Amino acid sequence: MSTVADPGLNGRPVHVVDGARSPFLKARGEPGPFTAADLAVQAARGLCLRQPFPPEAFDEVVAGCVMPGPDEANIARVVALRLGCGERVPAFTVQRNCASGMQALDTAARNIASGRSDLVLAGGIEAMSHAPVLLGTAMVAWLAGWNNARNWQARLRQLARLRPKHLAPVIGLLRGLTDPVVGLSMGQTAEILAHRFGIDREAMDRFALESHRRLAAAQDAGHLVEIEPVYDRHGKVHLADDGLRRDTSMESLAKLRPVFDRPFGLVTAGNSAQITDGAAWLILASEAAVAQYDLPVLGRLVDSSWAGLDPAQMGLGPVHAMAPLMQRHGLDSGDIDYWEINEAFAAQVLACLAAWTDDDYCRAELGRDTAFGPIDRERLNVDGGGISLGHPVGASGARIVLHLLHVLRRNGARRGIASLCIGGGQGGAILVENEGATA
Numbered sequence: 001m002s003t004v005a006d007p008g009l010n011g012r013p014v015h016v017v018d019g020a021r022s023p024f025l026k027a028r029g030e031p032g033p034f035t036a037a038d039l040a041v042q043a044a045r046g047l048c049l050r051q052p053f054p055p056e057a058f059d060e061v062v063a064g065c066v067m068p069g070p071d072e073a074n075i076a077r078v079v080a081l082r083l084g085c086g087e088r089v090p091a092f093t094v095q096r097n098c099a100s101g102m103q104a105l106d107t108a109a110r111n112i113a114s115g116r117s118d119l120v121l122a123g124g125i126e127a128m129s130h131a132p133v134l135l136g137t138a139m140v141a142w143l144a145g146w147n148n149a150r151n152w153q154a155r156l157r158q159l160a161r162l163r164p165k166h167l168a169p170v171i172g173l174l175r176g177l178t179d180p181v182v183g184l185s186m187g188q189t190a191e192i193l194a195h196r197f198g199i200d201r202e203a204m205d206r207f208a209l210e211s212h213r214r215l216a217a218a219q220d221a222g223h224l225v226e227i228e229p230v231y232d233r234h235g236k237v238h239l240a241d242d243g244l245r246r247d248t249s250m251e252s253l254a255k256l257r258p259v260f261d262r263p264f265g266l267v268t269a270g271n272s273a274q275i276t277d278g279a280a281w282l283i284l285a286s287e288a289a290v291a292q293y294d295l296p297v298l299g300r301l302v303d304s305s306w307a308g309l310d311p312a313q314m315g316l317g318p319v320h321a322m323a324p325l326m327q328r329h330g331l332d333s334g335d336i337d338y339w340e341i342n343e344a345f346a347a348q349v350l351a352c353l354a355a356w357t358d359d360d361y362c363r364a365e366l367g368r369d370t371a372f373g374p375i376d377r378e379r380l381n382v383d384g385g386g387i388s389l390g391h392p393v394g395a396s397g398a399r400i401v402l403h404l405l406h407v408l409r410r411n412g413a414r415r416g417i418a419s420l421c422i423g424g425g426q427g428g429a430i431l432v433e434n435e436g437a438t439a
Helices: 036-049 075-082 100-114 137-148 152-160 172-176 186-197 201-221 250-254 287-293 311-328 346-356 359-366 396-411
Strands: 014-021 060-064 091-094 119-127 133-135 169-171 276-285 299-308 338-341 415-422 426-433
Touching: 014 036, 014 100, 014 287, 014 396, 036 075, 036 119, 036 276, 060 075, 060 100, 075 091, 075 119, 091 100, 100 119, 100 276, 100 299, 100 396, 100 426, 119 396, 133 137, 137 152, 169 172, 186 311, 186 346, 201 250, 201 346, 276 287, 276 396, 299 311, 299 396, 311 346, 311 359, 311 415, 311 426, 338 396, 346 359, 396 415, 396 426
Parallel strands: 060 091, 060 119, 338 415
Antiparallel strands: 014 276, 014 299, 119 276, 133 169, 299 426, 415 426
C-alpha cells in the first residue's frame, strides 16, 4: 500500500456556491435517452441560468468522464461551448476511473487555492448505457486488408479470409470494469473483501435494502434538491433517480444468484451498484469571486487526499484515502457529522467499515497505533447511494460531494467526508465544511 503525501488544499479558501445534477437513469439493456454530453448540458443549463454572472465568467470548466462517446472528445470542452461559456473559456477532461468527478473537483479546487482561477464549473459525467461495443484486433486487421485490396480479385481473396470469430464484439463496459493488471472484475474484488472480513450474504442484502429504503424516504421528503429535470428527444421529462426499487425485500434479494463468482459467491446484482447514466456539477469560487458577484456559499472544500493500494482489494480505497485527512486535521470518527462512501458494492462499504475499526489493519496498512472509532451507520449515506440510485462512474465523485454539502446544510451540521473506491486500486476523499453551521 502506498499513500500519497498530499499537503491538502493549501492556499486560498475554496467555496462551493451552487451545484446541480441530473436524475440518475438506470441502463436497461440498450442505449439510454441521453448521450453523456446531452446529459451534462441539461444538468448544467439550469444551474448556469440561475447565477448572477454569465457563463463566460468562468475561468475554466473541468469534467470527469471515463467513457465519452466518439463525438465527445474532450467532453468538457464540448459541454462548455454548448453551455455558452464562449471560445475563450478553456475546458479539459480528467479521468480517474470511479473518482473522475471527484478528481475534477480536486483539480479545480487546487487551481483556485493556488490563485490560478477564481470561478470554475467542475463535475462529472457518464452515460454507461452508451459504452462502446468495439471490434477486436483480428477484425480491425481484416478491415485493413480489405481497404488495401486494389481490385476485385484481391477483395475476393480477403473475403475468403473472413471468419465468424472476427465478428465477436468487444464489450467496452465489461472490459472497463475489469482490472487488466490483476485480471479481476470489480465484483470479484468485492468477493475477496467479503471473504477477508467475514461479510455474509445476509449483511450485504440488508445493506442494499437499507439503501433503497433511504432513497425512497429522501425522495418522499423532497431531500434531493440538487436534481435538475432533464428532457429527452421524445418530450419525456425525467425528474428522479429511476433505479429505486420500493418493493425490494430481503426475500427478493435472497433469490438473486451471484454474478461474479458462480455458483458460490455472495455478490449479486441486488447488492451491487447499478449501471447508470448521470451528470453532476458544482460551481467553485474563491473569496474574491464570492464578493464580486455576491454569491451564496453552500460550503467549503477543505482538503483532499488520494491513496493507492492492492488492485485486488480496491474497495478498501476509502479507508486509505480518508485516514490521511483525519490525521492531518487531528480528527476521529466522532468529529465527522456525516459521511458519503460510494456504494460500489455492499460488501465493499461493509469491508471499509470493518477495516476502519480494526487495530491490526490500521497498524499494518495505515501505519497507525490504533484504529479509528466506528463510523455511525445512521450518519453514513443517509439518503441512499449507488446501490439504489446508481453509480455512473464519471459522475459519482461529484454527486457525493454535492449531496453531502446539502445534507450538512439540511441538518445544521458542520463537517463531512465524501470518499470512493477506485478501480485499479486507489481511493479518493474530500473533507468539506458547512460554513453556516453554528456547531
